[in-house]
Amino acid sequence: MTWLAHAASELKGAAAYLDTPTIPWKQLVICLLWGVYLFETYVAVRQLRLYDKTMPPKALVPHVSLDTFVKSQAYGRDKARFALVSDAIAHAYNLASVYFDLYALAWVWASDLLAAVGAPTNEVTKSAMWVIVNSAMHEVVGIPLSLYRNFVLEERHGFNKLTLATFVSDTIKGWVVGTAIGAPLVMLAVWVIRWAGDYFVVYVMLLFTAVILFGSVLYPLVIQPFFNKLTPLPEGALRDRVVALASALHFPLKHLYVIDGSKRSSHSNAYFYGIVPGGSKHIVIYDTLIEKSTPEEIEAVLAHELGHWAHSDPVKLVLMSQLNLVLMLSLFTLFIHNTSLYRAFGFAQRAASGALVVEPYLPVMVGLELFQLVLNPTDALLRFGINAAVRRMEYAADRTAAENEAMRLIEAKDAGSDDAQPSATVVDWVDRLSEVPVHRLPSETIGDALPEEQEPYAELLKRSLVKLHIHNLSSMYHDPLYSAYHHSHPTLTERLVALDRVASTKKTH
Numbered sequence: 374m375t376w377l378a379h380a381a382s383e384l385k386g387a388a389a390y391l392d393t394p395t396i397p398w399k400q401l402v403i404c405l406l407w408g409v410y411l412f413e414t415y416v417a418v419r420q421l422r423l424y425d426k427t428m429p430p431k432a433l434v435p436h437v438s439l440d441t442f443v444k445s446q447a448y449g450r451d452k453a454r455f456a457l458v459s460d461a462i463a464h465a466y467n468l469a470s471v472y473f474d475l476y477a478l479a480w481v482w483a484s485d486l487l488a489a490v491g492a493p494t495n496e497v498t499k500s501a502m503w504v505i506v507n508s509a510m511h512e513v514v515g516i517p518l519s520l521y522r523n524f525v526l527e528e529r530h531g532f533n534k535l536t537l538a539t540f541v542s543d544t545i546k547g548w549v550v551g552t553a554i555g556a557p558l559v560m561l562a563v564w565v566i567r568w569a570g571d572y573f574v575v576y577v578m579l580l581f582t583a584v585i586l587f588g589s590v591l592y593p594l595v596i597q598p599f600f601n602k603l604t605p606l607p608e609g610a611l612r613d614r615v616v617a618l619a620s621a622l623h624f625p626l627k628h629l630y631v632i633d634g635s636k637r638s639s640h641s642n643a644y645f646y647g648i649v650p651g652g653s654k655h656i657v658i659y660d661t662l663i664e665k666s667t668p669e670e671i672e673a674v675l676a677h678e679l680g681h682w683a684h685s686d687p688v689k690l691v692l693m694s695q696l697n698l699v700l701m702l703s704l705f706t707l708f709i710h711n712t713s714l715y716r717a718f719g720f721a722q723r724a725a726s727g728a729l730v731v732e733p734y735l736p737v738m739v740g741l742e743l744f745q746l747v748l749n750p751t752d753a754l755l756r757f758g759i760n761a762a763v764r765r766m767e768y769a770a771d772r773t774a775a776e777n778e779a780m781r782l783i784e785a786k787d788a789g790s791d792d793a794q795p796s797a798t799v800v801d802w803v804d805r806l807s808e809v810p811v812h813r814l815p816s817e818t819i820g821d822a823l824p825e826e827q828e829p830y831a832e833l834l835k836r837s838l839v840k841l842h843i844h845n846l847s848s849m850y851h852d853p854l855y856s857a858y859h860h861s862h863p864t865l866t867e868r869l870v871a872l873d874r875v876a877s878t879k880k881t882h
Contacts, residue, residue: 388707391714398717402471402746409753410464416855417457423850424450432866433849436839442849448530449848455526459518466514471746476739477719477729479506500563500738501556507742508551516544530846532639539637546599554596558584559738566737574702581698585691593646593655603630606658611668615656618672622679625654634659640845641665643674645682654682665844666837673774673833674841680770693762697755701748708744710735718743756858763861768871775831775875831876835869 428434429442437445470476483502487494523540527533535543562577569576597603606612606629619626627647634642641662647654656678662671681687708714712722715735721728722735745752842849842865851864863871 391707392711394713398714405749406467409749416858419852420855421453426850429849430866441843445846445849448846451526474719474729479503480730482506496734497560497563501559504559534635535637563737602633606631614668614672624679628655630657631660632657635661641841645678669833670837673830674837676774676830677770680773683773684769686766705744709740714743760861764863767862771872772875774834775872831872835872
């Protein structure tokens with residue numbers, strides 16, 4: 374017997390062991406839901422207590438006024454209290470879904486809806502409609518919470534820019550886009566699993582890899598314009614700086630956009646997208662960031678973002694998510710035929726006491742949902758590891774931006790000399806921007822955008838981080854356990870300390 378056959382035999386044995394009526398699956402899931410909820414509530418309360426502090430952390434005293442700190446504490450306290458309430462409502466909904474067999478009822482309703490419109494009622498179509506019905510039930514609970522968050526909480530602290538009309542429009546668009554994409558994807562996934570049989574993990578992974586790559590191209594072109602307006606960044610000092618920075622780093626920039634983030638919120642951000650290796654990339658800057666920051670500060674923020682690209686962080690994150698998906702699907706093979714688990718939640722393949730749904734098959738999508746309920750604590754623990762990995766990426770991107778002075782100053786010196794022509798890198802770079810209305814940058818233009826005596830990126834990035842933190846009224850105190858569980862980014866204090874460390878190391882060399 375080969376090792377592969379032995380592993381398959383062991384998996385079948387484990388699956389048989391788990392498929393036994395003696396395991397009280399429903400009671401077990403309820404206990405697991407309570408365990409995760411109580412842990413998350415404990416962590417949230419630890420953070421909530423920090424909003425009673427009356428003075429900012431010592432490291433931030435030079436950067437933050439007392440008035441800003443008081444506003445930040447009030448905003449953080451309101452968000453923390455709202456999170457406690459919304460988490461309690463979500464927990465109550467999850468318990469009700471389990472206790473009252475809402476998963477089985479949703480399957481019945483999905484069948485009735487399909488029959489009412491004369492649509493086929495096979496597993497593929499029922500699975501898609503079941504997901505739609507479940508999503509609709511979630512929306513019934515979630516919409517009031519979203520309304521309160523935007524029109525009460527965010528409004529109270531001056532961040533909300535949404536109108537009720539925009540909220541309704543966004544909600545409807547979200548339903549339409551989600552259904553148009555999600556329903557066919559669910560149907561395809563169910564079909565692939567049934568077609569592939571015992572080898573479904575490999576084929577589902579290939580399917581989702583294709584979806585991720587295709588989606589990374591489709592989203593900015595088709596989906597995002599439904600919600601936000603993207604306009605080319607106007608020519609000027611900021612555009613020149615960004616183009617020169619991208620050129621220096623050999624970043625394959627294709628588009629430079631400004632997004633109308635102020636349409637919904639006054640929070641600020643900037644990012645790039647495009648994960649296909651060797652493919653073109655696009656930089657998006659929020660109009661709120663442009664309004665509140667100088668071109669130099671935005672350049673430093675983008676230097677951090679391009680640091681992620683230099684380290685292939687987007688690809689790493691995709692690989693991490695794919696690895697997580699492989700693990701989850703592999704474990705799901707132990708439950709996909711678990712009749713005792715299905716029966717505990719109202720499903721059966723033949724007449725059985727208490728069964729709300731009797732089908733000649735055990736629905737794959739339902740089994741996946743039930744399996745995730747069982748796996749819930751593992752997902753919670755996994756967040757610690759994922760956040761730790763992403764934090765390391767953030768530190769590395771900051772460090773790359775702060776250590777990027779050599780190339781940056783060389784570019785500036787070459788561009789600013791009297792007899793200099795644009796460097797080959799810049800010329801080649803601007804030539805590739807065929808779809809962006811950017812003129813060829815003459816030497817004096819780049820020289821204006823990047824003077825020889827420049828403030829180091831480390832200082833610019835620190836100032837940008839502080840300014841964004843103040844503008845967004847972000848929390849200034851962070852409980853270590855709460856931060857490790859909820860935050861994928863280091864705190865402001867941690868990032869400032871790390872940047873100071875990089876700057877001091879450079880001085881010693």
